[in-house]
């Protein structure tokens with residue numbers, strides 16, 4: 001007897017092994033085994049068993065050594081899930097499969113334990129007629145085959161309570177439910193609050209640092225299909241559920257749901273939809289400000305949208321927002337108006353938040369007179385100044401790769417004198433310290449955020465306990481605005497938010513504004529200040545009208561410029577120390593991908609010119625079907641010597 005085995009390695013193939021006679025009865029598809037692989041014994045997974053092998057007779061076939069599981073830990077559902085992930089986002093099949101059942105969790109597949117009847121303490125909240133109607137509708141979808149729903153509505157409109165009552169129904173029907181949040185700390189806090197309601201024995205917060213003993217208990221429960229509620233960040237989507245009835249994404253629009261740094265690559269929205277389809281379950285994406293991707297699927301009738309209209313909380317009429325011009329002059333990022341507001345807050349012992357998106361802008365080129373940035377005539381993205389080692393000095397569009405000379409005329413004021421600007425959050429901190437020596441300032445951006453999950457919460461605690469007055473940070477710093485002491489938020493440079501090379505910039509900016517508005521409108525003296533070179537941009541207007549209008553306008557723009565969700569996008573990042581190898585490899589990838597691409601953008605250089613490893617990326621626009629072929633083709637391509645490349649489907653990170 002022979003079998004095919006995959007390992008948790010970055011090789012996209014299986015390996016043939018012979019099965020010794022004494023192990024034949026135990027080797028089945030889906031069990032883990034150990035076998036000699038490279039210099040040592042390695043845990044692998046059996047993907048195929050057959051009486052014969054297609055390998056030539058003269059090849060020596062190694063034998064597997066031990067069988068680790070009595071029963072398959074991988075069912076057919078996980079194999080098809082892995083196949084879907086590979087087709088959609090690419091990656092080596094062994095690594096994808098092992099991400100679905102961690103090799104270190106030695107759990108047993110047991111017989112289910114006897115079930116006790118369940119009683120839950122419901123929240124004492126009474127639903128409004130609108131909430132009741134939506135709950136009844138979603139409840140009718142449970143155990144009614146696959147449904148994919150977008151539950152939208154303003155903050156505090158009862159979305160979460162509707163979800164929790166559905167969870168209650170799932171648990172009392174002995175089913176499994178999954179609730180996902182954008183980050184682990186938020187998931188842990190949420191899980192703790194749910195233990196009271198659903199009982200400690202049913203609520204699990206899944207994260208990688210879970211103790212081994214907990215992991216064992218947890219995995220047995222999940223893989224045996226016993227009732228449970230799992231609360232987690234995106235990795236919860238990979239767990240081996242056996243009886244998933246309901247899966248929910250809270251804050252669906254959050255970028256953290258895309259896993260593109262580590263393997264396996266996936267977007268939780270598509271992953272959970274697929275799994276709900278497999279389990280004939282209900283999938284709900286929940287959001288105050290839904291992503292364009294899910295709104296597009298609503299348009300295409302792949303998702304049903306149900307909306308709540310009323311909020312529980314009364315917003316205070318004192319909330320104000322204002323767009324103020326930026327200073328053109330180089331030394332200051334903060335306008336006099338903003339400085340006055342910050343002073344007012346400092347004196348009133350209230351906290352403030354300043355957000356500056358600076359990723360990819362270490363060298364933006366701006367008009368010295370009015371602060372307007374030089375932009376690409378093709379696509380409108382802010383240009384970056386680039387100096388090469390060969391002495392070339394030019395401007396480049398990081399979105400489409402077009403080059404421009406340094407001779408620019410300001411479209412706003414016709415001035416011809418430009419300057420390149422560095423300066424990000426650190427510059428604001430320096431500026432604040434100069435104006436307000438007594439101010440206690442915290443900085444929160446990708447440089448200071450070593451542990452991405454913990455710091456936002458820590459900063460929030462410091463604000464709550466009045467140990468800080470101002471937080472300056474990138475978009476991630478929005479966490480700080482959750483503190484009740486924050487009554488003023490400012491966007492330091494809206495131009496950078498709106499005209500970034502990222503095609504999702506306007507959408508993300510609108511979501512940021514709405515989130516800030518929602519938080520500030522319930523605070524005494526809540527104010528939002530936006531520093532911008534132009535006041536008539538649609539995300540601003542939508543602050544008065546509503547997110548839907550803004551999303552509709554953005555949808556039109558995406559369609560006319562042919563960007564996702566209307567097309568698929570595949571990014572290939574190529575790396576090498578040697579510039580000519582880098583160019584050759586890029587050209588090779590381009591020629592392989594060209595037949596599947598509607599359009600190719602780039603190559604666009606990234607990183608600093610002093611970097612030893614040179615990097616550039618290509619962006620391919622393609623349709624859904626061709627995208628799968630393209631991914632497959634690129635997946636099979638081996639990197640040339642001394643070069644590396646990485647494929648990202650539907651990229652969120654462009655820098």
Ligand SMILES: [Zn+2]
Pocket residue numbers: 367368369370371372410411412413414415
């Ligand atoms: Zn100007």
Ligand SMILES: [Zn+2]
Pocket residue numbers: 376377378379380381397398399400401402
């Ligand atoms: Zn461009």
